[in-house]
Amino acid sequence: MATILVVDDSAVDRRLVGGLLEKSAVCTVQYAANGVEALARMKEVAPDLIVTDLNMPTMDGLELVKSIRARHPDVPLVLVTAYGSEALALEALEHGAASYVPKSQLAERLPRTVDEVLAMARTDRGAKQLLTCLVRSEFQFVLDNDPAMIDPLIDLVQQIVAGMGLCDFTGRLQTGIALKEALLNAVFHGNLEISREQIQAVGDRLIGEGDASLADQRRSQPPYCGRRVYVYVTVSPAEARFVVRDEGRGFDVAAVPVPGDPNALEPERGRGLSLMRNFMDELRFNETGNEVTMVKRRDDNDSNPRG
Amino acid sequence: MSDRNVLHSELSENAVVVVPLRDVGSLAEEHVRSELDAVLTQVQESGAKNVVVDFAHLPYFGTAMLEVMLVLWRSVRTDAGKLAVCNASEMEREVLRISAFDSLWPMCGTREEAIETLKQ
Amino acid sequence: MTAILVVDDSAVDRHLVGGLLERDTALRVDYATDGADALRKMGAAVPDLVVTDLMMPEMDGLQLVSAVRSKFPYVPVILTTSQGNEEIAVQALQQGAASYVPKHALARRLLDTVHRVLAVSCRERSYLRLWNCISVAEYALELDNDSSLIGPLVTYLQEHVSRMGLCDETDRMRVGVALEEALTNAMYHGNLQVGSELREDDDRAYCALVEARRNQVPYKERRIHVRARLSRDEAVFVVRDEGTGFDPSGLPDPTDPANLERVSGRGILLMRTFMDEVSFRGMGNEVVLTKRRPGGLNLVANGR
Numbered sequence: 043m044a045t046i047l048v049v050d051d052s053a054v055d056r057r058l059v060g061g062l063l064e065k066s067a068v069c070t071v072q073y074a075a076n077g078v079e080a081l082a083r084m085k086e087v088a089p090d091l092i093v094t095d096l097n098m099p100t101m102d103g104l105e106l107v108k109s110i111r112a113r114h115p116d117v118p119l120v121l122v123t124a125y126g127s128e129a130l131a132l133e134a135l136e137h138g139a140a141s142y143v144p145k146s147q148l149a150e151r152l153p154r155t156v157d158e159v160l161a162m163a164r165t166d167r168g169a170k171q172l173l174t175c176l177v178r179s180e181f182q183f184v185l186d187n188d189p190a191m192i193d194p195l196i197d198l199v200q201q202i203v204a205g206m207g208l209c210d211f212t213g214r215l216q217t218g219i220a221l222k223e224a225l226l227n228a229v230f231h232g233n234l235e236i237s238r239e240q241i242q243a244v245g246d247r248l249i250g251e252g253d254a255s256l257a258d259q260r261r262s263q264p265p266y267c268g269r270r271v272y273v274y275v276t277v278s279p280a281e282a283r284f285v286v287r288d289e290g291r292g293f294d295v296a297a298v299p300v301p302g303d304p305n306a307l308e309p310e311r312g313r314g315l316s317l318m319r320n321f322m323d324e325l326r327f328n329e330t331g332n333e334v335t336m337v338k339r340r341d342d343n344d345s346n347p348r349g
Numbered sequence: 350m351s352d353r354n355v356l357h358s359e360l361s362e363n364a365v366v367v368v369p370l371r372d373v374g375s376l377a378e379e380h381v382r383s384e385l386d387a388v389l390t391q392v393q394e395s396g397a398k399n400v401v402v403d404f405a406h407l408p409y410f411g412t413a414m415l416e417v418m419l420v421l422w423r424s425v426r427t428d429a430g431k432l433a434v435c436n437a438s439e440m441e442r443e444v445l446r447i448s449a450f451d452s453l454w455p456m457c458g459t460r461e462e463a464i465e466t467l468k469q
Numbered sequence: 470m471t472a473i474l475v476v477d478d479s480a481v482d483r484h485l486v487g488g489l490l491e492r493d494t495a496l497r498v499d500y501a502t503d504g505a506d507a508l509r510k511m512g513a514a515v516p517d518l519v520v521t522d523l524m525m526p527e528m529d530g531l532q533l534v535s536a537v538r539s540k541f542p543y544v545p546v547i548l549t550t551s552q553g554n555e556e557i558a559v560q561a562l563q564q565g566a567a568s569y570v571p572k573h574a575l576a577r578r579l580l581d582t583v584h585r586v587l588a589v590s591c592r593e594r595s596y597l598r599l600w601n602c603i604s605v606a607e608y609a610l611e612l613d614n615d616s617s618l619i620g621p622l623v624t625y626l627q628e629h630v631s632r633m634g635l636c637d638e639t640d641r642m643r644v645g646v647a648l649e650e651a652l653t654n655a656m657y658h659g660n661l662q663v664g665s666e667l668r669e670d671d672d673r674a675y676c677a678l679v680e681a682r683r684n685q686v687p688y689k690e691r692r693i694h695v696r697a698r699l700s701r702d703e704a705v706f707v708v709r710d711e712g713t714g715f716d717p718s719g720l721p722d723p724t725d726p727a728n729l730e731r732v733s734g735r736g737i738l739l740m741r742t743f744m745d746e747v748s749f750r751g752m753g754n755e756v757v758l759t760k761r762r763p764g765g766l767n768l769v770a771n772g773r
Contacts, residue, residue: 128556128559129571131559132558132559132562132569135559135562136568141563142559144556157354161354165621165624168617168618168620168621169621169624169625171617171618171621172610172618172621172622172625175610175611175612175618175622176608176609176610177609177610177611178607178608178609179607179608179609180605180606180607180608181603181605181606181607182603182604182605182606183599183602183603183604184602184604185602186602190595190598191595191598191599191602193595194592194595194596194598194599195599195602197596198596198599372649374616374619374620374649374653375616375653375657377616377657377663377675377676377679377680378616379676382673382676408642409642409643409645409646410646411646411649411650411653411736411739412650412653412735412736412739413653415735439639440639440642440643443742444646444739447738447739447742448735448738448739
């Protein structure tokens, strides 16, 4: 049975909306007279949906929308707007309200709107619940040397890792950074044979805008254009395992300088490897140096390595 | 009736027209069961002779919907009533054909055709 | 260069909007006079984004939003609205427009809004391109006997089958129905051991038994094990329950007139029809469903 919180500063309007909801659907209705009261109520128990007036003293509807999206992102909001406040309604929708119903059409449209929004929320919850049933996830990627694929790949991996509850936010961040280093190495050092300093890197962008950089050129030239990066990702509740293999000529891992070495010719490389070593629980290269295996274990297993 | 999520129904001439709004996962789901009961009650109390199932709002379904249709069919069969299907998508016709239910229930184009067919 | 299509029936407004956009030298602007003209132009060259007025003759902004959503689902649409059009703007947002800018705030907000929407749509398109780089995706899940998990799981798997390019829209629905049958069988017949004969005779007793068993040992501890392995050539789904199994050959033939009024056996018939291959393993409590890419083998994207 759904619980709906009705927020309105007018007692008459509260009863009107509440009565309409109770008549048309099986649900429990709770009331609050303004945004502050609504937030206080939600500290105890979050409703399945909120129906709120837009114009209220103390904390108006727009403020309430922003607060709810920030603190209770799973609870959808339906706005009730008086004539003339449509522009405000649009702004509230931009800030995340799910839908709106003009006060003049309450009886005709509120029940149906509430039904639809509740159904959508159920679908979202279903998807989240499903992630908790995931026992293993495996992916094999074949990348051409387009750095634009790196961020989406990291995002996907982080979603899966998050769903499996492998590590906390920091752990996921570190996993993402280490994986990104490995992928950048594979694409630039490995396949394209370009050192990172040779690229105009601006923040996260790796190919200069409008600048026919070396990377752009090489990507379309043989033998570089035929080379691929193979990425294998296996995530289970115990660990996330990554194998990244490029088709370049490899490198001598032992010869990579440690960070801070003033004689280092390629300090970036040393820094990258150092990040990977620090952020992963296990890191090893094959003999040629063109394949790296990284393992990130579940947080509480850190002190008990699998044997 | 805004409280129905799965099976909308309305009376039309001497038939109850059932309009599935969502696919039915299983007859064992409580809300499906209660809406189906509401439709059966409507059939009984209205004295309607036939049932029309109108798929205008649902593009596909599985065997659970077939079970719902069987229950509806049985409820009118005792008084020599019949069931007809209308507005089925190509895939839905395929399901009814594969499961051989098309030999039991006529498949019509529009709702009006279905109601007419059942009058005969 | 990012291509933007500006749609407005007023030449003055087109000029205004276009002028504001062209301040960003990375944007290239093209124009259309109404919805129909816009769709024609998009058919010839797909823009990265559309900025459209709401009120236009022939095909107004709302219809354009719908049309773009169905024909060019990856092209975002931004609306410009005059005073008094807010209700329609809301409708358009709910129908899929990405954002809106009131006409009186164009100078202040248009470029910002365009940049924001482009950033998001670029991320989404990159995500879709990433799926073309996936050669194998495999998932293993364990579900308890909660029927509310089946719908989301089927949708999840359907999306993946689509993303891997293994089927079109119709096939997607059929795969969904087959998967739902397999999961429902596993849950009710398999784990809860509620036979379909009971369902046919007395469906109320069936419901009561299902509810009871959900809370009884050993039924409530049984799980459904699902494994999905998708490659660019095929999707293989394995659904295993922890029940005592059954003999699939022992099911009545649903196409036999004598069995016309019974539902049992139809689920498997649907599975066999909608998947390319269905086989049972173990004691009948494990079913393997295979859906192949139509038209033969497909080389891995980016591969050789």
